[in-house]
Amino acid sequence: MALTPLWFLERAATVHPTRTAVVHGSVHYTWEQTYQRCRRLASALSRRNIGAGSTVAIIAPNVPALYEAHFGVPMAGAVLNTVNIRLNASTIAFLLGHSKSAILMVDQEFFSLAENALKILAENDNHYNPPLLIVISDKSCRPESLKDALGKGAIEYDKFLESGDPEFAWKPPEDEWQSIALGYTSGTTASPKGVTAKAVYSAIANQGVTHFCAAPVVLNTIVNAPKEETILPLPRVVHVNTAGAAPPPSLLFAMSEKGFHVTHTYGLSETYGPSTVCAWKPEWDLLPPIEQARLRARQGVRYTGLEGLDVVDPKTMKPVAADGKAMGEIVMRGNLVMKGYLKNPEANKEAFANGWFHSGDLAVKHPDGYIEIKDRNKDIIISGGENISSLEVENVLYTHPAVYEVSVVAREDELWGESPCAFVTLKPGTEKSNEGRLAEDIIKFCRSKMPAYWVPKSVVFGPLPKTATGKIQKHVLRAKAREMGPVKKSKL
Amino acid sequence: MALTPLWFLERAATVHPTRTAVVHGSVHYTWEQTYQRCRRLASALSRRNIGAGSTVAIIAPNVPALYEAHFGVPMAGAVLNTVNIRLNASTIAFLLGHSKSAILMVDQEFFSLAENALKILAENDNHYNPPLLIVISDKSCRPESLKDALGKGAIEYDKFLESGDPEFAWKPPEDEWQSIALGYTSGTTASPKGVTAKAVYSAIANQGVTHFCAAPVVLNTIVNAPKEETILPLPRVVHVNTAGAAPPPSLLFAMSEKGFHVTHTYGLSETYGPSTVCAWKPEWDLLPPIEQARLRARQGVRYTGLEGLDVVDPKTMKPVAADGKAMGEIVMRGNLVMKGYLKNPEANKEAFANGWFHSGDLAVKHPDGYIEIKDRNKDIIISGGENISSLEVENVLYTHPAVYEVSVVAREDELWGESPCAFVTLKPGTEKSNEGRLAEDIIKFCRSKMPAYWVPKSVVFGPLPKTATGKIQKHVLRAKAREMGPVKKSKL
Structure with missing residues (x-):
């Protein structure tokens, strides 16, 4: 029987029908209600001939409809394409065209964005068949925008559900290779909305939160929050799963000081998400906290669901020595790895060369078998023929008391070919007039903590460009470094 | 990628190499050692051309070699056939012939049993090719028996491992339908060895046991143990998984009084083992203990790994009403269900009729979706046209203070066709001379606790016949009841 989530x-609906499944503002659904809503959605889609071979796109923040779509769409046999709400209209137009979505579900808040995307799509493609629009009403938005959407022919999501059967007899997939989801990985210039530490602490206090997942950028906000926005000590143990970027040990240390239990996982959109976990060993409990943070910053070992994980020499495909020094590329294989890139045989050939999925991340393997990322393939800095891990330089910079966020990229260097250039956001409250002195201080700090050739030759202050998922965009910083021109020989 | 355990x-060997994996007397192996031993076994088998299509049988108690065979044999691509050590030589001869085992691994203690089985097999089949014998040495046995086995050409297990490569590059199965194990379900007249409650408590005290699995018959020994053999209160929470027979609520109540946390699971050899679990709900913690025991005695809901579970009318295959009353057959489907019966297409056709596996167990479904077994299909008693669940009669009998074990079967009845007949083992220390008075007392007790037509008309004292896995053999008791002749009309 084909496995399916x-x-x-x-x-959950059978065993825990009356337990709360989804909370959104004042809306609470039980597992039974959620299951019925998902079956209604699947049924309503089926009645419109949406099934095997169809794609349903959704543009929505983390509202109940987004959750329901994850079950309701594949229950109808169709493929779900979740569109990042931070994308701009032309990118969305490209995605909707590429995925050939027959239905577009859109949160009221993003209806005009969706409209613009569809307009661009129609202008660029004469044969384009516009999708059926379903608008998800949102009480926190202006009522006019819902009225506007309905006036333009969109169906209200809850009305659409009403047209479906809550007892719909959905069929599981016949074949495990039948796709249920289509995702596009991030790569945008739009800025993510800021999470405020206050909202996190308020959910912990009011909703009884015990577990949450957040990228290191969110953890950074939590540890740097002003005292009046925090609740300390925490009312209970709060477990945090972090992934999305390598968390600096200093950040993990600060989180543990505040009483959070952080588990560090690592993966890519192509490998379902987390495919390694820094599995904690009881004997590590006895180590000093800063040493614990260093161990926790490693990406760790494969999840039980991933069959193969290794760090290999990209040329020979042989595993690197487990010495914590030899660098290689992280490769994975097994049931957590994606089926492939849609309509892109060339990319698939490259990504799956030699029977392994190639992550593009460079790492070492420690004697205990735990892997640790040193850099993205393309983020490595080559100075005087030596490889410098931009990540390791960043980890040191994060321990400087004035540094809030930092990213290090290669800058052309007349003498060494390349040298590290640090882009730094200072902690709130730092005087702008102090920046000159701070740049010197940061470089001096680095000299005392790392090999001379690792030390950034330039320090640039300002906000860091980020992707929609909160990742720092090194390509933008590299372009900035290019604009700065090469480091002159005299600077040595 | 094919899933494989x-x-x-x-x-485990990569993440926890130095942690203890297996303890047997003074022998301790780490996960790394265990993995190496399994790879040695796989390698040594491969070197003898044992691989895809071969079967390796093992006759051994719960020693490290038995554990290692579960991994080493399928790592070589072969199928493992574990033979119950309580079987007699002629049954083993049948199994070895049926499975065409190329290798027979046998614990020193059972070498002469294996020899006898092979002798029977050779006498019955002229074309029979005897398997290679591997003897597992056992320090607790007489050294002569090992010498004897080696003299007869058997290879010592540890010597066999030495011939294998500890770094053997085993290959996972290419296909999930590639068999890794062949099991024969129980059905024997040999008696199981008694477990003493003392050994259980001693392992809890000395080995730091936190979890164990045991059939209700073992739990019965634990709760009835004399005070001097027990440790109360327990030094820590001990979690127990029970399955193999329906545990009477009175037994579950007694276990919880002693501080054990019992989880009740249910399944068949054909469904991997546990395929349902009586998932506990926090709100039940507030109920009176006896009510908790009643809820816990239900077989519950499907495991997450089982895709389908239902109670259906055997004729129409329609689900019975979830009213706790309508009886039907338990059916299952999904990834926990076996591939099929070996060389038995007729049995497969019957067991898998209508796309479901038919358990042969009769149950009701409660309004909360939890299922509860009422009887085996063939164990139901039909009295005056009414169905009587022998299990429900037994559950009441178990609450009688003098009853240690009980089994109820149908006895021919001149007036009612059939009526219940109870076979009872009394608690240790009960005077034999009291049996007559006790039989009357038990019947009186039943009259006060169940419908009149459920009350056993006959009570027979003595030890109960059991299978090698500790299940009471109702067919033996039914034969005894037949020998007793029908219940006379006058007895009414």
Whole structure:
């Protein structure tokens, strides 16, 4: 029988029908209600002939409809394409065209964005068949925008659900290779909305939160929050799963000081998400906290669901020595790895060369078998023929008391070919007039903590460009470094 | 990539190489050692051309070699056939012939049993090719028996391992339908060895046991143990998984009084083992203990790994009403269900009729979706046209203070066709001379606690016949009841 995550919902609804499944503002749904809503969605889609071979796109923040789409769409046999709400209209137009979505579900808040995207798509493609629009009403938005959407022919999501059967007899996929989701990885210039530490602490206090997942950028906000926005000590143990970027040890240390239990996982959109975990060993509990943070900053070992993980020499495909020094590329294989890139055989050939999925991340393997990322393939800095891990330089910079966020990229260097250039955001409250003195201080700090050739030759202050998922965009910083021109020989 | 449990061992050895994996007397192996021993076994088998298509049988108690065979044999691509050590020589001869085992691994203690089985097999089949014998040495046995085995050409297990490569590059199965194990379900007249409650408590005290699995018959020994053999209160929470027979609520109540946390699971050899679990709900913690025991005695809901579970009318295959009353057959489907019966297409056709596996167990479904077994299909008693669940009669009998074990079967009845007949083992220390008075007392007790037509008309004292896995053999008791002749009309 083909394995599918859809059964988890049916089981939750059977075993825990009256327990709360989804909370959104004042809306609470039980598992039974959620299962019925998902079956209504699947049924309503089926009645419109949406099934095997169809794609349903959704542009929505983390509202109940987004959750329901993850089950309801594949229960109808169709593929779900979740569109990042931070993308701009032309990128969305490209995605909707590429995925050939037959239905577009859109949160009221993003209806005009969706409209603009569809307009661009129609202008660029004469044969384009516009999708059926379903608008998800949102009480926190202006009522006019809903009225506007309905006036333009969109169907209200809850009305659409009403047209479906809550007892719909959905069928599990016949074949495990039948796709249920289509995702596009991030790569945008739009800025993510800021999370405020206050909202996190308020959810912990009011909603009884015990577990959450957040990228290191969010953890950074939490540890740097002003005292009046925090609740310390925490009312209970709060477990945090972090992934999305390598968390600096200093950040993990600060989180543990505040009483959070952080588990560090690592993966890519192509490998479902987390495919390694820094599995904690009880004997590490006895180590000094800063040493614990250093161990926790490693990406760790494969999840039980991933069959193969290794760090290999990209040329020979042989595993590197487990000495914590030899660098190689992280490769994975097994059931957590994606089926492939849609309509892109060339990319698939490259990504799956030699029977492994190639992550593009460079790492070492420690004697205990735990892997640790040193850099993205393309982020490595080559100075005087020596490789410098931009990540390791950043980890040191994060321990400087004035540094809030930092990113290090290669800058052309007349003498060494390349040398590290640090882009730094200072902690709130730092005087702008102090920047000159601070740049010197940071370089001096680095000299005392790393090999001379690692030390950034230039320090640039200002906000860091980020992707929609909160990742720092090194390509933008590299372009800035290019604009700065090469480091002169005299600077040595 | 085909899913296989073999990766779990590789992961344990990678992540927890120095942690204890297996303890047997004074022998301790770490996960790394265990993985190496399994790879040695796989390698040594491969070197003898044992691989895809071969079967390796093992007759051994719960020693490290038995554990290692579960990984080493499928790592070589072969199928493992574990033979119950309580079987007699002629049954073993049948199994070895049926499975065409190329290798027979046998614990020193059972070498002469294996020899006898092979002798029977050779006498019955002229074309029979005897398997290679590997003897597992056992320090607790007489050294002569090992010498004897080696003299007869058997290879010592540890010597066999030495011939294998500890770094053997085993290959996972290419296909999930590639068999890794062949099991024969129980059905024997040999008696199981008694477990003493003392050994259980001693392991809890000395080995730091936190979890164990045991059939209700073992739990019965634990709760009825004399005070001097027990440790109360327990030094820590001890979690127990029970399955193999329906545990009477009175037994679950007594276990919880002693501080054990019992989880009740249910399944068949054909469904991997546990395929349902009586998932505990926090709100039940507030109920009176006896009510908790009643809820816990239900077989519950499907495991997440089982895709389908239902109670259906055997004729229409329609689900019965979830009213706790309508009885039907338990059916299952999904990834926990076996591939099929070996060389038995007729049995497969019957067991898998209508796309479901038919358990042969009769149950009701409660309004909360939890299922509860009422009887085996063939154990139901039909009295005056009414169905009587022998299990429900037994559950009441178990609450009688003098009853240690009980089994209820149908006895022919001149008036009602059939009526219940109870076979009872009394608690240790009960005077034999009291049996007559006790039989009357038990019947009186039943009259006050169940419908009149459920009350056993006959009570027979004595030890109960059991299978090698500790299940009471109702067919033996039914034969005894037949020998007793029908219940006379006058007895009414």
